[in-house]
Amino acid sequence: MLTDYWYIACPTGRLRGKPIVVNLLSRNIVLFRDADGLPVALENRCAHRGMPLADGKVVGGRLQCSYHGWCYDRTGCVVHVPSQSFSDGCRNESAIRRYRCCEQDGYIWVCPGVEPRQETPQKFPFLGEHGWTSFRLYNRFEAPVESCLENFLDCPHATFVHRSWFRSPTDREVRCRVSALEDGAVAEYFDEPRERSLVWSLLSPQQGGMQHSDRFIAPAMSRVDYVFSEDRHYTITSSCTPVNDVLTDVYTVVTFRYRKIGALLRLVFEPLSRKIIAQDVRTLRKQQRNLAKYERSEFRIIEQDVLLPHIRRWRNALSEGRVPAVRTEPYDVRIVI
Template sequence: MGRMLEDHWYIACPSRKLKRQPLALEIFGRKLALFRDEGGRPAALEDCCPHRNASLSGGRVVHGRLACPYHGWEFGGEGRLLRVPYAPEQPPACRVKHYPCVEQDGYVWVCPGDGELTAAPMVFPHLNLPGWTSFRMETLFHATVEACLENFLDCPHATHVHRYWFRTPTARPVKAVVRTLEDGAVTEYFQEPREKSLVWSLLSPGKTVSMKHTDRYLAPATSRVDYSFDDGRAYSITSSCTPVDDRHTRVFTVISFRRGWLGPLVRLFFHPLSRIIINQDVRMLNQAQENIEARGGPDFLALEQDVLFRPIMEWRRALRGEGEPPQADREWQVELKL
């Protein structure tokens, strides 16, 4: 493969959170200090001063340099020591480890690995497009990235965790067609029921209008759910997962929908409704993770109806160097009841 899980772009924070002061965060268990350099560009350094090992994130930004709170040593965006305020001579050759850092789609992205990056971060679909309305959410899960991804792309759980909110059991047969891709996998659902729930009653144009629903996993850590209707309405939910450590994941979600001039009005109820639904997932995954930790590790029994569980796990194992990713363009069908 040549690239491990760490050698990819992950969202560190929304752009609006990185202001004049440094920001402390953790990705893959690595403590980072983020700040804006003299050009206003985001920079990410290891959160440890080489002088006496103080946390750089506790310092301040001076003329685009990150100053240590202990003795004031100042570091540039690439980690080089630029000034020691109490030493008149040129500072010694010294660097703090720095990580690739870019700003895109209103987020600051960091690559916490050591591999070379050639591609830009993935693009959130539909942002700032005419006729589309978007809003964002940030959620901390006590769960692994794999657990979050599988949850976001798992239809059956919605009939129980989100009962009456997003989906209610009808026991109707639904066909799912799964296809592996060069960068993940996608599932399309057919004859899917859409009634007896608050979301469908508010957002669906009715059973007489045909609907297309796809769930997609994009390696290494992104889920995308799309609903589109023949009358032009559409909804898209994209979640990018950033591992804090091996038990916690910070999820950055962008929800976009096409409702024309009604978009801002729809957002007034859709945004708080989405927060209620994702908090239901937070509680469920937190409970599951507590059981996993109490049992000493995961012990999953997966069915073929858990349609994207296997591609997600195979991709994640491959990116850890534990095998090959799924072969692209494989396709199979699964029948389940929703």
């Protein structure tokens, strides 16, 4: 389990005056805001007699249990026990587990392990930058993180799962260059034919080429870029939060610029994106439910599953506490799209 990393727990707007509960890597965690408005993440279990602290309330920036009123500060220390009129110290012996927590890019991030290996969470590219328009999507996938990443960074499924909507088969062979990076791997596609699908007929110019790249950012992020020109660029970044072994919360930020009419374009782009990602949610649900019926879990991986081996190699290495050796030479794969 990759516990020592930042994962999105919820969008910033969900955490206001009341405590809320989130699940990350099978841990039940309560979130609230302290007196300075900063997010706090604690184990959702009162040290006294185990009440869920998310049932309590925030009093003066401290979290008060709903059963006998014990109060916890941002470090998880008990600072008030009403039945003993004890207050304003810190009862370390009664402290509960605290998790590292921060706010970035409109999300609350929590590290479910001891110490995050990266100081700050991975940024969503171009988000909030001048001239760029963004919208956010949230989806719960009935699939582990790895399967989600393998889906988001998999070109050949698009002509089947998203046929007509996002990609239509052209039977053209394109070159894909795969390169290892210091934090993952990237697949860049060259000479891709112009798409005839609904999305691209709306979003792309009638003439000219397209630069497309799929990038895996370890341990749990995917980034897909489509660049048509300086002022027509689409980036779809998804951050995967493992809820447990079989469920993943996926937070997607779509950021794009399209001349000066990005805001207008969003009106069609957003519902289309929702439709397309819902197709992936259904596909992965079927795949996982089917896999669960069989004891065999190995896949027949082919060369055109370009980033899948990189995703696995990275995640396996990180879960063993090491960084994979980077294969420095880029290599080409031919894919019929």
